Amino acid sequence: xxxxxxxxxxxxxxxxxxxxxxxxxxxxxxxxxxxxxxxxxxxxxxxxxxxxxxxxxxxxxxxxxxxxxxxxxxxxxxxxxxxxxxxxxxxxxxxxxxxxxxxxxxxxxxxxxxxxxxxxxxxxxxxxxxxxxxxxxxxxxxxxxxxxxxxxxxxxxxxxxxxxxxxxxxxxxxxxxxxxxxxxxxxxxxxxxxxxxxxxxxxxxxxxxxxxxxxxxxxxxxxxxxxxxxxxxxxxxxxxxxxxxxxxxxxxxxxxxxxxxxxxxxxxxxxxxxxxxxxxxxxxxxxxxxxxxxxxxxxxxxxxxxxxxxxxxxxxxxx
Numbered sequence: 001x002x003x004x005x006x007x008x009x010x011x012x013x014x015x016x017x018x019x020x021x022x023x024x025x026x027x028x029x030x031x032x033x034x035x036x037x038x039x040x041x042x043x044x045x046x047x048x049x050x051x052x053x054x055x056x057x058x059x060x061x062x063x064x065x066x067x068x069x070x071x072x073x074x075x076x077x078x079x080x081x082x083x084x085x086x087x088x089x090x091x092x093x094x095x096x097x098x099x100x101x102x103x104x105x106x107x108x109x110x111x112x113x114x115x116x117x118x119x120x121x122x123x124x125x126x127x128x129x130x131x132x133x134x135x136x137x138x139x140x141x142x143x144x145x146x147x148x149x150x151x152x153x154x155x156x157x158x159x160x161x162x163x164x165x166x167x168x169x170x171x172x173x174x175x176x177x178x179x180x181x182x183x184x185x186x187x188x189x190x191x192x193x194x195x196x197x198x199x200x201x202x203x204x205x206x207x208x209x210x211x212x213x214x215x216x217x218x219x220x221x222x223x224x225x226x227x228x229x230x231x232x233x234x235x236x237x238x239x240x241x242x243x244x245x246x247x248x249x250x251x252x253x254x255x256x257x258x259x260x261x262x263x264x265x266x267x268x269x270x271x272x273x274x275x276x277x278x279x280x281x282x283x284x285x286x287x288x289x290x291x292x293x294x295x296x297x298x299x300x301x302x303x304x305x306x307x308x309x310x311x312x313x314x315x316x317x318x319x
Contacts (some may be wrong), residue, residue: 039250039280040224041234043152047055050145064131121263161225166297186295187304192217198269198287205318208244213237213284213292216301221294226250231294231301233282237272240284246317252282259317265312267306275310287315 167192170178183189200207213236222230225241234252241248248255255272256279262271267285275281283293283306291306 002054012041015117022170040152040155041232043148044224045249045251045254047145047148047152050141050148054138054141054145057134057141061131061138062135065135067131079212160223163297182296182299186293187272187308190290190303192292192303192307193288193290194267200269200287204270205241205244205246206268208285209237209240209270210286211248211291212243213240213301214286214303216240216294217303218293219294219301220295221299221301222298233294236292236294236301237282237284241317246319248317253279255282256313256315262314262316264311264314268319270314270318271314271316273306273310273314275308277310277312279312281310 007101013188031263035234127164160281170181194200195207195211195214198207198210200210216227216236216239218229219227220230221232222235223232224235225231226235231239234248234250237252238248238250248258252274256274257273262268267273269285269287271285273283273285276285281293283291283294283304284293285306287305289306290303292301292303294301
């Protein structure tokens, strides 16, 4: 299992006694789904790693097999030449030599040929072992990758079912209740500022990332999406920084290892801000205590305050 124990029963499935209980169940369900989303992102990275390992192993096996095949003509010539019958060749040289000098020369030539033949056979033996080992490794890597992918697909289907249940439950809330739930989870929605008004160097990587992220405000939250028309949290940050020529890992927990950690007081526009333990959410700090993020189901990409429950730390990616 690549992310075993990922799922638990949907919190909103139990019948709430009051509207407040219903909202709390929805808030908890949204929080749980965010954590699951982060775990699925990590699982996808693991599967991609297994698939790449399988590809590399298969290429190594193919190279080993080609190296072995390159010796095929030489082995065929050795088999057909009769030089392998060393004693026969030496007797023939003795009987057909015109002089002692000629005999010595012929014997020396036969020794060189025999040494070369033995070297070729030894090399072929090593290559055969290497090819067999490489092919076994490739088969094992392929099996691991296929099992990991199948496991991921099962978990994705389970999460998608749970997402459907959450969206159905969320849709039964009133507009006021929906706002209360999303505000509790995602923070209050604030007006998106003009990039030119932010304390960031025009044309810098941070400015480009922020401008790109702010251009997505209003796009829907889509589980596992990296744009261009829908995003989850780490999908948005990786998309924004990709526009600035900076490559980020896909999962929020992986992004939390990039750059260097900075304190809340040191925050600068362009820093990534991370939430919860373990890390399951990331946003892009834009200055003035605000961030842009793709937070949860039912809540589009939005600007909000960075000061909300679950804040852990920030990482400076550039500068």
